Amino acid sequence: MLRTIIMTTLLTTLFITNSNISFAGDIKAGEKVFNKCKACHSVDEGGKNKLGPNLWNIVGSPIAAVEGYKYSKALKAYADEAGNWNEENLTAWFKKPKGLVRKTKMIFPGLKKADDITNLLAYLKANGK
Numbered sequence: 001m002l003r004t005i006i007m008t009t010l011l012t013t014l015f016i017t018n019s020n021i022s023f024a025g026d027i028k029a030g031e032k033v034f035n036k037c038k039a040c041h042s043v044d045e046g047g048k049n050k051l052g053p054n055l056w057n058i059v060g061s062p063i064a065a066v067e068g069y070k071y072s073k074a075l076k077a078y079a080d081e082a083g084n085w086n087e088e089n090l091t092a093w094f095k096k097p098k099g100l101v102r103k104t105k106m107i108f109p110g111l112k113k114a115d116d117i118t119n120l121l122a123y124l125k126a127n128g129k
Contacts, residue, residue, distance in 0.1 A: 030123025033116045043127045057128030074103035
């Protein structure tokens with residue numbers, strides 16, 4: 001019995017420490033990751049669109065719907081099928097934008113580290129609603 005408990009605890013610990021799962025994300029670390037995005041995006045309430053759209057309140061918002069920004073036909077088509085930005089599609093987008101929407105205008109290749117993606121998502125969630 002004790003052996004089973006020890007093995008279960010050990011395997012659980014190994015899974016948690018070696019998985020790419022981050023349960024909440026770090027907003028401050030996400031702000032640092034967002035520095036890679038600042039040249040093209042703002043994240044201020046009422047902020048201006050730049051080369052890319054303002055990302056204020058993006059999580060949960062309709063895809064390709066920031067007022068005043070001209071989106072690619074490809075992203076508009078994706079918006080018709082996917083609806084709103086959520087954790088799942090934003091994670092895929094942050095990882096490889098052209099992997100999610102092949103003909104997007106976005107030139108950023110994506111983030112490689114799962115923690116960076118999770119932290120950026122936490123930061124963007126904090127900058128909305």
